[in-house]
Amino acid sequence: xxxxxxxxxxxxxxxxxxxxxxxxxxxxxxxxxxxxxxxxxxxxxxxxxxxxxxxxxxxxxxxxxxxxxxxxxxxxxxxxxxxxxxxxxxxxxxxxxxxxxxxxxxxxxxxxxxxxxxxxxxxxxxxxxxxxxxxxxxxxxxxxxxxxxxxxxxxxxxxxxxxxxxxxxxxxxxxxxxxxxx
Numbered sequence: 001x002x003x004x005x006x007x008x009x010x011x012x013x014x015x016x017x018x019x020x021x022x023x024x025x026x027x028x029x030x031x032x033x034x035x036x037x038x039x040x041x042x043x044x045x046x047x048x049x050x051x052x053x054x055x056x057x058x059x060x061x062x063x064x065x066x067x068x069x070x071x072x073x074x075x076x077x078x079x080x081x082x083x084x085x086x087x088x089x090x091x092x093x094x095x096x097x098x099x100x101x102x103x104x105x106x107x108x109x110x111x112x113x114x115x116x117x118x119x120x121x122x123x124x125x126x127x128x129x130x131x132x133x134x135x136x137x138x139x140x141x142x143x144x145x146x147x148x149x150x151x152x153x154x155x156x157x158x159x160x161x162x163x164x165x166x167x168x169x170x171x172x173x174x175x176x177x178x179x180x181x182x
Contacts, residue, residue, distance in 0.1 A: 002045075002053035003030050014120075018136040030056060038062030084147070095173045096158055096166065103155045110148040117141045 007023045015021060033039045034056070042057040058066070084106075091099055117137065124134050131138070157163040 002055050003027050004053065005055075006030075013133070014137075018140070033062065038065055092169050092172050093176075096169055100155055100158050103151050103158075107148060107151055107155070110144055110151070114141065114144055114148065117144070 003026045007026055010016070010019075010021060011023075030039065034041070037059055039056045039062050040059050042055045044052050044054050046052045094102070117140070121134070121137065121141070124137075154163070158166065163169075
């Protein structure tokens, strides 16, 4: 494929949901892959008055690199740094009541995302696309469901006063507010 065709196909397949894509840098990436010997020009084509487009193909070295890279990503867990995890690490900076309200907002947003994903999934299944080609969506949906359940449990613990350290949290916030009032 040529880079424009690659970008079009990735958009059509919704790959931006799973991979952080910068379509503007696709030509730079193609240049780097070519320079590294992982892809090579196969042919140049032109349709009507459109500019020439170079079609690329994977080289043997590119195939080996792809399999190695993908094998490592599939087999080896890696620490990722989600924003929500970072926010949770700083949750004591918020008053517990504010945290409860914000977590309720998050649950609502998660529910909306799950409903959207379910609608897309039904459409994809209706179109007969095999599960293999949307398996990452199934994984992401499962993670969202687990997050929603976890946030709901956390909210219940905070609301019921059952979260270990809740009194320390309240004292920390009260102390910070008192220092700011001075």
